[in-house]
Amino acid sequence: MTPLAQTRPLLSPYPPSVLAASHEGFAEVLATLTEAVDAAGAARRPAGPIPAGAPADVLAAAAEALGPAELPAEGLGAKAALQLLATVLLEQGIDLSHPRAAAHLQAPSLSVAVAADALAAAGNASLDTYDSGPSGIAVERWLIGALIRLAGLGERADGVLTPGGSLSNLMGLLLARDAAALRRGVDARRHGVAALPGPVVFCSELAHFSTHRACAVLGLGEAAVHPVPVDERRRMRPEALAAALEALGPDRTPIAVVATAGTTDFGSIDPLPEIAEIASGHGMWMHVDAAYGFGALFSDRLAGRLAGLELADSVTLDLHKIGWQPAAASVLLVSDTTAFTSLDREVAYLNPADDSEAGFDGLLGRSLQTTRRPDAVKAAATLLTYGREGLGRMVDVCHDLARHAERRILTEPELELVAPAELTTVVFRYRGANPAAADALNGALRRRLLESGAALIGRTEAETAGPGSPKRVCLKFTLLNPTATTDDIDGLVDTVLDAGRTCERLIEEGAA
Ligand SMILES: Cc1ncc(COP(=O)(O)O)c(C=O)c1O
The missing domain is CATH 3.40.640.10 (Type I PLP-dependent aspartate aminotransferase-like (Major domain))
Structure with a gap:
């Protein structure tokens, strides 16, 4: 057996900064993120909340940017890897902070929560x-x-x-x-x-x-x-x-x-x-x-x-x-x-x-x-940052936006309000000239918005004529963006109306 004193010490080839929990590592996290954000500034972000294009084309563009699904023999390095992913996330992702993102109970993240989450991830407790x-x-x-x-x-x-x-x-x-x-x-x-x-x-x-x-x-x-x-x-x-x-x-x-x-x-x-x-x-x-x-x-x-x-x-x-x-x-x-x-x-x-x-x-x-x-770290950071009243004001803004959407829908003869704003959602439908085709029309309208990238809105089914009536395809706004304004909501409703008219014309012409 070799005596311990004669073995050569094993030196790590890695600097402390490869591990996020070290002081140097967290500095590296921030520096790499800053570079990725700069690179992302050059990304071709979609104009709307979701990339325009058919789903297969959007996914193919992301796959092409990522390259062949295999491990590179030699790594790209953190800067290039993060820049690549940041670009894909931005060019083929959704932007929940966009005022016309209103589909699901999927909130835009607060900056302080993301910062705290990064801290928590670095520690990995x-x-x-x-x-x-x-x-x-x-x-x-x-x-x-x-x-x-x-x-x-x-x-x-x-x-x-x-x-x-x-x-x-x-x-x-x-x-x-x-x-x-x-x-x-x-x-x-x-x-x-x-x-x-x-x-x-x-x-x-x-x-x-x-x-x-x-x-x-x-x-x-x-x-x-x-x-x-x-x-x-x-x-x-x-x-x-x-x-x-x-x-x-x-x-x-x-x-x-x-x-x-x-x-x-x-x-x-x-x-x-x-x-x-x-x-x-x-x-x-x-x-x-x-x-x-x-x-x-x-x-x-x-x-x-x-x-x-x-x-x-x-x-x-x-x-x-x-x-x-x-x-x-x-x-x-x-x-x-x-x-x-x-x-x-x-x-x-x-x-x-x-x-x-x-x-x-x-x-x-x-x-x-x-x-x-x-996960409690990001939530605790948020409660400490805003307090109950600060979060309450955000809730009230979203509730006000939903009530504005409800009022606006009521003024539009082409739209039917199906359910008023209890919290931050509003359910409605585009009437269309032919009631028998309204379900298909509403489905097509939403797909058109998604494909054009103009708006991200929800879809569901509801008994539109009271309890026990047949379920019909409806549209839904889920409003969770506290930075949006009533003008944004008006713009969103206008976008829905435009899409509805276009779909109706295309259906009439047999083109959809
Ligand atoms: C009332 C209700 N319960 C449960 C869930 C499920 O939550 P999660 O998507 O976090 O699993 C949802 C999701 O929208 C919901 O609306």
Whole structure:
């Protein structure tokens, strides 16, 4: 064996700056980003919020810029690699800060959140164990505490960040399922759902599809979902929920009711106090999907609409919707921290009991993930920067824009308002001369806007003539840009009208 003293020391060929967490590395991050931004200045950005062209052409242009899908034998270096990607992102990407970007619940990111996210990424802490980064744990606990207070949940409340509203809904229903099984003396985590015959999960007929998916994943089956009808304002009818519960046979097990605070298309908010009363009368879990609507709590004007949220057993909220965070920044809150018991797990290499007892513990037992990004950092930076009132003003601006869009649509004979602005969405349709062709016309109109790159607007289906009427293809503005103005909204409506007229003419001429 060679004596240790005779071995040559292994010297790293890399400078400290290749790793972002070092001081030199973060300076390198900033310098490289600055170069990429300069290069991006030369990019041929689309004139509108989305690149013009047929989808296949836009994707082909990006693929061509990226070159063959293979690893280069020799790397390009950070400068060239980032410049290439920055150019593709800008030339073939979407610009959510554009005033005519109004399609989805996909907010433009706040600059401070992106800066904080870069800091968090550089540190690369994980939330599962103490020794993966205590500061990340502290920041998440701070954020959860602040959100619990905003939601009005009590002293026993707790929460965790998740990678999206769909996952928060899944976790809420997981905890509901396990609580229902425990009431029957069964540990569902170990023994599955056999103890829960004929499971039923109630939600409004307008609930997000992630509720259905969650039921499938949790072994309850999508057939467990019992859709409850909505009223003319698209809110769950509590008397219909009560009747459905009463009608359940002894072979059925009510697991939870999912109330929606801010339906995806309409922003409608189910009557939370009434639903809470019915749920508690039946000893049933109430989960509130406030993925979209939670942000209304920032606004003095809108917060009252979420009254009753504090009665929930669990709440989903997405700060990447109203909250302007880069995705994802979703949170699941629970009214009682003991609900997380069903996620508890002791793992030899992560959180052995003696370490945990000595305080070396992380947040593994609150999440379905193991390694978990410190997404709380960007959200905490945002709440600290703007405070409740600063965020509330942004919410109010977006709500005002939606109300302006609603008023403008009402003045246009070629447009029909389908649903007014509850939060920041407005649903409407282009009437067209031939009502029988209106669905196809609205679909074509939106595709035309996308293909011309002129505007990014949403599409959905809605019962346009009241509850129970046939569903028709509609258009939707989702207004989440607090820097947009009422003139921008007028421009957006004008663009829709132009596209509608053009499509109608093309359809008449048989050219579309
Ligand atoms: C009401 C509601 N719940 C859940 C979700 C799912 O959120 P995510 O896209 O973050 O998974 C959405 C998405 O739009 C939503 O509108």
